[in-house]
Amino acid sequence: MTKAPVLTPRADDFPRWYQDLITKAELADNGPVRGTMVIRPYGYGLWERMQAEMDARIKETGTQNAYFPLLIPESYLAREADHVEGFAPELAVVTHGGGKELEEPAVVRPTSEMIVNEYFSKWVQSHRDLPLLINQWANVVRWELRPRLFLRTSEFLWQEGHTAHATYEEARAFAARIHRRVYEDFMLNVLAMDVVPGRKTVRERFAGAVNTLTLEGMMGDGKALQMATSHELGQNFAKAFNTRYLSKEGRQELVWQTSWGSTTRMIGALVMMHGDDDGLRVPPRLAQIQAVVLAIKGEEAVLATVRELGDRLKAAGVRVHVDDRTDTPFGRRAVDWELKGVPVRIEIGPRDLENGTAMLARRIPGGKEPVALDALAGLLPGILEEDQATLLRQSRERRESRTTEVSTFEEAVEAATAGGWARIPWAALGEEGESKLADHAVTVRCLVAEDGSVPDADDAPGNVAVVARAY
Secondary structure, eight states, X not given: OOOOOSSOOTTTOHHHHHHHHHHHTTOEEEOSSTTOEEEOHHHHHHHHHHHHHHHHHHHHTTOEEOOOOSEEEHHHHTTSHHHHHHHGGGOEEEEEETTEEEEEEEEEOSOSHHHHHHHHHHHOOBGGGOSEEEEEEEEEEOOOSSOBTTTBOSEEEEEEEEEEESSHHHHHHHHHHIIIIIIIHHHHHTSOOOEEEEXXXXXXSOTTOSEEEEXXXXXXXXXXXXXXXXXXXXXXXXXXXXXXXXXTTSOEEEOEEEEEEEETHHHHHHHHHHOBTTBOOOOTTTOSOSEEEEESSOOHHHHHHHHHXXXXXXXXXXXXXXEOOTTSOHHHHHHHHHHHTOSEEEEEOHHXXXXXXXXXXXXXXXXXXXXXXXXXXXXXXXXXXXXXXXXXXXXXXXXXXXXEXXXXXXXXXXXXXTTSEEEEEHHHHHHHHHHHHGGGTOEEEEEEOTTSSOOSSTTOTTOEEEEEOBO
């Protein structure tokens, strides 16, 4: 009889494959309240690595971390009409505390523009207080009707940046800087994800923003996923909260603002963009474990060699884990590490010791080969960089091969519903065509210029709409 696969094959049922992999790679479980999740240690380790890489990039912009309360007075949300309307269906509201009904209900934060602006209005008095650059790592709650682990959950983890500037030009430039130098750089160079940077349409932009910049990635099934967004808020929130500063010329002026965020959704993207029928494939620059050294047998000489090699690899700068659990069958352990997507497995048994070699298994390109034990510490850094580049190349090739240039609404729908993306001139689609796409569960993911850059305006000549089904 044919042995049943560990995971549902992607080609048979992509959503089931995704759920299988989340469970069997021990990334997360469903929480006790519908729409919540428990992130398991291996999954949280991925998030910690993402946090570290992102946090360093955010701080390079001069932004500092802070923390704002989880509970927000309900009255705050009413101050910016578009914002509250955009989030109203997703709000969780606390009405009782300490056994009593609250005088004013408190909203569990869906985002922090409102409470941040309450304090920005106190902290900003003079042009000397600007720019004010704040980021927080936190959780938010947006009541989700159709939850899916990591992709759409009622509570998720994220970072959210909030800034105030003296001029429109400064705010706009900062939003673009976050978009490209923080988010795009991280996704290309750490997550090995080919992404399309673009501008959201009016229909798709963040509630209360005057412009939203996005990064869109193509998943393994051809659907799009919004990876991170950076918003120009204009003066909408400054007017609502009367956030003003005394200019150098002695005039009271409203600040110009941005907000920007990325979430644990990126773990879902990691699964869907790089995963295969054998499990995860984690980019080496992201991986919390870049190489695992496995003892095949529990002989003392084998265990001593495995541990000594682990020390040598660590000294060479490799994030390494030694698996000497020889009371668990080797085959089971090898499958578990393959499911978890560790880039390199180094397998050592008695026969390998006799030959002075180890079996090197590479998760990303696949395949095994014997390598001299003494050569591993020198070879591994280069191998890991090769595999990082392979994942980025594969993600780019997927997007390019499954993106179709079209000229009509009907062709755009056909390409998107067939499991790919379409690029159509915005002048040929327009807002009317965008509205009709919803009838086919298709959306405009972003607008790009003809040369692939981010356009300066919604109606800039030559704008191209990237159209797809999305998560």
